[in-house]
Amino acid sequence: MTNKKTxxxxxxxxxxxxxxxxxxxSLLDTLVPDPDSTxxxxxxxxxxxxxxxxxxxxPTAIAEPMYVTHSHTFFKELGLDNSLAYTSxxxxxxxxxxxxxxxxxxxxxxxxxxxxxxxxxxxxxxxxFKTGNGYGDGRAISIYEGVIxxxxxxxxxxxxxxxxxxxxxxxxxxxxxxxxxxxxQEYMHALGIPTSRSLSLFVSQSETxxxxxxxxxxxxxxxxxxxxxxxxITTRVASSFLRVGQIELFGRRAxxxxxxxxxxxxxxxxxxxxxxxxxxxxxxxxxxxxxxxxLAVEFRERLTSLITHWLRVGYxxxxxxxxxxxxxxxxxxxxxxxxxxxxxxxxQPWTGGGRxxxxxxxxxxxxxxxxxxxxxxxxxxxxxxSALGELxxxxxxxxxxxxxxxxxxxxxxxxxxxxxxxxxxxxxxLMIKSHIDYTLFFRELSTIPTQISELExxxxxxxxxxxxxxxxxxxxxxxxxxxxxxxxxxxxLQMKQVNPKYTWREWLIVPxxxxxxxxxYSLIKELQEVLAQPYQEQSMEIEQKYYKLRPLEFFxxxxxxxxxxxx
Numbered sequence: 001m002t003n004k005k006t007x008x009x010x011x012x013x014x015x016x017x018x019x020x021x022x023x024x025x026s027l028l029d030t031l032v033p034d035p036d037s038t039x040x041x042x043x044x045x046x047x048x049x050x051x052x053x054x055x056x057x058x059p060t061a062i063a064e065p066m067y068v069t070h071s072h073t074f075f076k077e078l079g080l081d082n083s084l085a086y087t088s089x090x091x092x093x094x095x096x097x098x099x100x101x102x103x104x105x106x107x108x109x110x111x112x113x114x115x116x117x118x119x120x121x122x123x124x125x126x127x128x129f130k131t132g133n134g135y136g137d138g139r140a141i142s143i144y145e146g147v148i149x150x151x152x153x154x155x156x157x158x159x160x161x162x163x164x165x166x167x168x169x170x171x172x173x174x175x176x177x178x179x180x181x182x183x184x185q186e187y188m189h190a191l192g193i194p195t196s197r198s199l200s201l202f203v204s205q206s207e208t209x210x211x212x213x214x215x216x217x218x219x220x221x222x223x224x225x226x227x228x229x230x231x232x233i234t235t236r237v238a239s240s241f242l243r244v245g246q247i248e249l250f251g252r253r254a255x256x257x258x259x260x261x262x263x264x265x266x267x268x269x270x271x272x273x274x275x276x277x278x279x280x281x282x283x284x285x286x287x288x289x290x291x292x293x294x295l296a297v298e299f300r301e302r303l304t305s306l307i308t309h310w311l312r313v314g315y316x317x318x319x320x321x322x323x324x325x326x327x328x329x330x331x332x333x334x335x336x337x338x339x340x341x342x343x344x345x346x347x348q349p350w351t352g353g354g355r356x357x358x359x360x361x362x363x364x365x366x367x368x369x370x371x372x373x374x375x376x377x378x379x380x381x382x383x384x385x386s387a388l389g390e391l392x393x394x395x396x397x398x399x400x401x402x403x404x405x406x407x408x409x410x411x412x413x414x415x416x417x418x419x420x421x422x423x424x425x426x427x428x429x430l431m432i433k434s435h436i437d438y439t440l441f442f443r444e445l446s447t448i449p450t451q452i453s454e455l456e457x458x459x460x461x462x463x464x465x466x467x468x469x470x471x472x473x474x475x476x477x478x479x480x481x482x483x484x485x486x487x488x489x490x491x492x493l494q495m496k497q498v499n500p501k502y503t504w505r506e507w508l509i510v511p512x513x514x515x516x517x518x519x520x521y522s523l524i525k526e527l528q529e530v531l532a533q534p535y536q537e538q539s540m541e542i543e544q545k546y547y548k549l550r551p552l553e554f555f556x557x558x559x560x561x562x563x564x565x566x567x
Contacts, residue, residue, distance in 0.1 A: 013148070014081035016089035020102045022146040027054065027154070027240075028110065030272055032265055037164075041108035044162040044171075048133040051259050053250075053269060054110045058098065059141045060161025060171065062231050064205040065095030068179075068521050071186050071198045073532060074237070078148050085200060094235045095202040096160050098143055105144070111137035111163040114245035115252055117322035119356045120368030122252070128167050132249070135323075136165035139173060142241065152276070154240055155199060159233045172209050174229035177567055179513040179524060181334040182234045187504060187531040193309040194302070194330035199235040201524075203516070207231045212565055214558030221351055222564050230517060238330065240276045244373045245323030247273065251376025267380055270295070277328045289387035292377050296394045300370060300401060302329025307366045308405040312413060313500055314340035314438045316359045318350035325369040336563060339504040341550050342460065343431045343438045349506075351564040363402045370398055413442060415495045417483040426474055433467060435460035437549055439503040446495035448488050450479060460549055500534040502546055506561070507554040 013019050034052030037043055041058035049055060070085040084090050092100055098107050113136035116123045124132040141160040146153060158181060159173025178201055188195040209231055212223035250269050253262040267288075274282050274295055282294045306329055310317070317324065318336035326332040338349030346358035357365050374395050381387045407419040414424070431441070441458040449455055452463065452471045463471060483491055512523040530538065530546055537543075554560045 012079050012081055014084060016084065016087055017102055019080070019084065019090075020105045022148050023105045023144060024146045024152075025106060026152070026276065027142075027145055027272075028106070030275075031268060032261075039108075041110075043164055044166070045164065046128055046134060046166055046168050047164045048129050048131060049113050049136070049164055050133055051253070051261060051265065053265065054112050055164055056108045057111045057141050057163045058161075059096040059109050059143060059157050061092070061096035062159075062172075062202065062204040062233055063207040065091055065202040065233075066205050067091060068201040068203050068232070068516065069182070069524055069528065070200040071182075071528075073186060073189075074197050074199060078153075080148075090200075091202065093143065094155075094157070094200045095204075095233055096157055109141040109143040109157070109160065111141055111165055112241070112246060113137075113165060113249055114243055114323045115249035116245060117248060117369070117372045119365055120371055122248075122372075126167075132252070134165060134167060135249075137163055138166040138169055139163070139171040140241070152239060153237050155235055155237050156241055157233050158236055159231060170209055172207075172231045173233065174209060174211055174567060175203050175232040175516055176213075176229060176513045177335070178203075178232035178234040179516055180509060181236065183509065183512070183524070183527055183531060184334045184337065184504065185236060185331075186528065187534065188315070188331055190532050190534050191309070191313050191500060193313065193315075194306055194328075196236045196238040196241075196326075196330060196332050199237050201232065201234045203230050203232040205230075211567060214563070218558040219556050220558050221562070223558070238326070238332065239328050240326075241332070242273055242276065242327045243323050243332070244325040244327060244369050244376075245321070247327065247376045248322055248372050251379060254379040263379060266376070270377065270380060273327055289381055289384040292380060293387055293390045293394065296374050296377065296391055299327060299329060299373060300394060300398055303366055303370055304363075304398070304402045304405050306330065307362050307402065308409045310362055311360070311406060312409050312498060314359070314503060316340060316347055316349060316357075317362065317365075318348060318353045318357055320357050320362065320365045320369065322369050322372045325366075325373075327373070335567075336565075338506060340438045341503070341505055342555070343436050343441070345428070345432065349562055351562050363399075363406065367398050367402065371395055409498075412498050413495070414445070414478065415448070415482050415491050417485065420481055423474075423477060423481055426477075430467075430471055430474055434463065434471070439500060440547070440549065442499040443496070443501050446492055446499050448479075448482070448492050448495075449475065451475070457549075497535060501537070502530055502534045504531070505546070505550065507550055507557075508546060510560060 031053035034049050034055045037055045041056040043057055075082055101107055115132055116135055124130055127134045140156050140158055142154055142156045144155040162171035182198045182201045185195055185198040208228045210226050211229050213227045214223055215225045218224055247269055250266040254266040278298050281298045282291055316338050324333040336350030340347045340359050345360040346355050348358040374391055410424050411419040437458050444455050444458050452475055512527055515523050530542055
């Protein structure tokens with residue numbers, strides 16, 4: 001993989017021509033295209049893709065695009081001038097039109113195929129051909145790769161139209177899901193959690209699609225009405241969009257010797273993953289088999305840290321299949337996700353996700369994805385038994401690494417010097433018995449209260465009798481266990497840096513995308529500002545609006561407390 005652009009990148013990019021000069025397509029230049037693909041990218045109908053790492057695809061521009069918003073924070077990090085977001089060239093590209101691009105940009109996008117594992121079990125049923133060769137980026141099309149300020153980025157349109165992997169769908173994303181993804185990615189970044197990022201959001205002024213959703217006031221488990229939605233495109237950005245499901249596909253093909261180049265394509269992809277995501281952590285001089293073992297160790301480190309962060313802030317991926325698990329170790333694919341408000345260990349916002357992808361089960365689903373990743377590497381190590389043995393040790397060590405990180409996180413979240421299993425288990429038992437808000441509780445606990453009455457704003461129903469006494473006893477025990485090396489003020493500050501004040505509350509997001517359908521984007525921009533400072537105290541007006549318990553009418557409300565589709 002080349003990395004041509006380094007110091008030549010300007011500190012501030014204010015014109016589209018300057019932006020174009022940052023492009024550098026390592027994926028297209030290093031990996032193997034589908035030999036049955038077209039060079040011009042006019043390749044939209046569902047079909048089997050038997051080999052190759054990517055398919056050139058032309059995105060389908062949305063009609064009459066209108067600017068909704070862009071991430072000022074991310075623009076600043078990239079060194080992009082905010083004025084760039086309003087230029088006609090920028091609007092055309094990031095609403096799906098690649099026909100006008102100046103050199104050295106390329107006038108096609110690309111989509112990738114991947115396998116599907118659900119909790120470690122391979123599936124092909126979702127593929128229309130029942131072979132797994134039709135599963136991949138159905139509406140996500142990458143349209144840029146380059147180096148900006150010495151860092152490599154890939155930019156991908158979500159909702160950019162059909163690809164060979166679209167399985168008969170239209171390849172579009174609706175405004176609702178696009179607003180959610182745009183806001184969620186930047187919120188996760190503000191929380192300090194590795195994530196794909198949001199660049200921009202455009203909506204069509206005339207193009208709509210029909211999607212199943214929920215009637216107003218519905219408490220149905222499944223959508224109960226078809227709704228016409230404006231189509232939109234949000235551009236997500238990451239160091240790469242390489243997923244566990246991707247290498248899993250090539251590992252499967254190599255195991256089965258599906259075509260003469262299967263093993264070679266797996267090896268090329270593995271080396272590319274190392275170069276793209278782990279170059280700074282894996283010595284290029286190591287033998288190939290040692291690189292692969294080291295890759296597994298490094299990925300395990302990132303993935304366990306990521307899941308620990310998710311638990312810390314109450315995030316639930318909802319659909320943590322292997323194709324939604326980024327090999328770079330960051331949060332990817334904001335579809336049926338949610339944040340735990342009313343505390344339930346097995347909180348699951350997606351009605352199709354099941355308990356296996358629920359909140360407290362995420363360490364186990366991550367382990368399943370990690371095993372799928374390592375199993376995909378095994379064909380490359382069959383002639384190296386010692387390396388296979390090392391790989392098995394890495395797999396076996398996942399639970400211990402995960403547990404150590406999670407325990408340390410809970411200790412920090414609770415203001416303890418070391419993890420206290422008895423204290424923690426007593427707390428979780430009490431939280432389950434009570435009606436309590438996850439984020440509010442830990443934030444208010446960060447004020448170091450001595451009386452349970454100081455935490456009454458965290459509970460959905462008033463504590464009484466024996467339960468109130470149990471909580472006070474726990475609080476007294478917790479006070480005795482606090483980190484004695486810090487003053488109360490220091491400890492409070494430390495806890496507030498890991499216990500956010502402002503969380504994602506779906507019932508506060510819904511009005512933003514509902515207003516946006518009417519052309520009013522003010523609430524989206526307000527949420528951008530609020531969610532950009534989740535650990536900070538904000539104005540009293542913001543606190544009264546966003547720092548409060550979920551109203552009763554939103555419990556069990558379709559499209560708010562749960563959803564089966566968010567496309």
